[in-house]
Amino acid sequence: MDSGCYKNYSGDACSRGKSEQTFEIDEVGNLSWELDDVYYSMPSISKDACKEECLRDCICEVALYQNEECKKLKLPLTYGRREPNQATTFVKIGAGAGAGAGAGAGAGASGPVFIVGISSLALGSILVLVSCGFFVLVFRHHRVGKKWILNLESSDNRFDEDVALRSFTYEELKIASHGFTEEIGRGSCGTVFKGVINGSRNVAIKRLEKVVTEGQKEFKNEMRVIGKTHHKNLVQLLGYCHEGGNMLLIYEHMSNGSxxxxxxxxxxxxxxxxxxxxxxxxxxxxxxxxxxxxxxxxxxxxxxxxxxxxxxxxxxxxxxxxxxxxxxxxxxxxxxxxxxxxxxxxxxxxxxxxxxxxxxxxxxxxxxxxxxxxxxxxxxxxxxxxxxxxxxxxxxxxxxxxxxxxxxxxxxxxxxxxxxxxxxxxxxxxxxxxxxxxxxxxxxxxxxxxxxxxxxxxxxxxxxxxxxxxxxxxx
The missing domain is CATH 1.10.510.10 (Transferase(Phosphotransferase) domain 1)
Structure with missing residues (x-):
């Protein structure tokens, strides 16, 4: 990675779930990243679960794992550097026939492309062009503000780039909570049940009651507002479900009560x-x-x-x-x-x-x-x-x-x-x-x-x- 790297898969392939596009996670040690690039943090999670979370999140390019905490980063990645005793870094890479499309490979190309013997002058020119292209992309990113609209009715575990929340189906939450059997709280907003997602992570599933909204759009607007909040003194919202009359919120589980x-x-x-x-x-x-x-x-x-x-x-x-x-x-x-x-x-x-x-x-x-x-x-x-x-x-x-x-x-x-x-x-x-x-x-x-x-x-x-x-x- 010292000599630079590029993204070898297209974002469309991930978000649309194309069958020819597969992904792998490469584990790299002794790398430090600018934490301002972190868009989502998950405490109390295993190393393998952190890797899986990044693998199936179309926005995630790099995941950092340290002290049982997983931090996900998205493009553009900035200020990556080698330093000892840093968090484990998971880097998403494309694999298979679809991988080459995003990297400029030929239609008949299969397998890695090795570039050998680049002169200093050519390398310098490439770096200048890449730098210019990078600043243009950043400028366009901030001007245009690309958004992916999450389909709440879909059973796919896709994400809204603007919200970074996972959309669950009602059936998924029913399984995660063992049929909503373990009640851990009840209040004016609704009833809270204990659940398990990703095989091992405990969560609190709140089933909203007395909810009146103007439908799916209003609910999603409120989720967008809540999803943008990140503070150590707020209970983290991890996801939500909106199917018909069912409105549920999935929070991090707080083990010590109120x-x-x-x-x-x-x-x-x-x-x-x-x-x-x-x-x-x-x-x-x-x-x-x-x-x-x-x-x-x-x-x-x-x-x-x-x-x-x-x-x-x-x-x-x-x-x-x-x-x-x-x-x-x-x-x-x-x-x-x-x-x-x-x-x-x-x-x-x-x-x-x-x-x-x-x-x-x-x-x-x-x-x-x-x-x-x-x-x-x-x-x-x-x-x-x-x-x-x-x-x-x-x-x-x-x-x-x-x-x-x-x-x-x-x-x-x-x-x-x-x-x-x-x-x-x-x-x-x-x-x-x-x-x-x-x-x-x-x-x-x-x-x-x-x-x-x-x-x-x-x-x-x-x-x-x-x-x-x-x-x-x-x-």
Missing amino acids: LADFLFKARSKTDWEGRIEIALDIARGILYLHQECQTQIIHCDIKPENILIDDKGCAKIADFGLAKLLMSEQTKTYTGIRGTRGYVAPEWWHQNSLITAKVDVYSYGIMLLEIVCCRRSIDMNAPENEVVLAYWVYDCFMARELEELVKDEQVQGKMLERMVKVGLWCIQDDPTLRPSMNKVVQMLEGTIDIPLPPCRPTTSFTASSFTSSSLPASK
């Missing part, structure tokens, strides 16, 4: 340092949805049940991007009340109020106070002055008795105060007073000062409006 389990069901509290990291993880994930991904996503249902924990203790946001697929009033705009009681921002209850990303900031603020205190925002069994968490936290803050919130737990006083102040700012009734998630992250990280919260929060409900049955159910 934040609700950690905060409210664990026999012992999650340690303080761990809770700080979880709070920051969630804030960074919401910031990405609001400001850093290509299309802004308002989650509309931030709560502990929608925060999942991976096997390394990292918090990831689930069910993002589904607001427009759920409830008939929301197929195009956020007009109907969306969310879970206790985490819903006050503006949801005012007719004709503008719903913005600040509704997620409010929900995050309520959840941040729950993370600090390891209890629900409403606890009818608590002493009267502690029933509504937001009121109690504010009163303790003004009385300079924040230690009451964590009882005998050893915590960092300054960090405790910082988290409480951020939480109180986030749950202000006036959305314009709430900080953006960018400011929330900066305040939690300590890079900017936090002024005193302006007033006591009122919360969306009074304590008397809550019963144990109205609290959100675990997924």
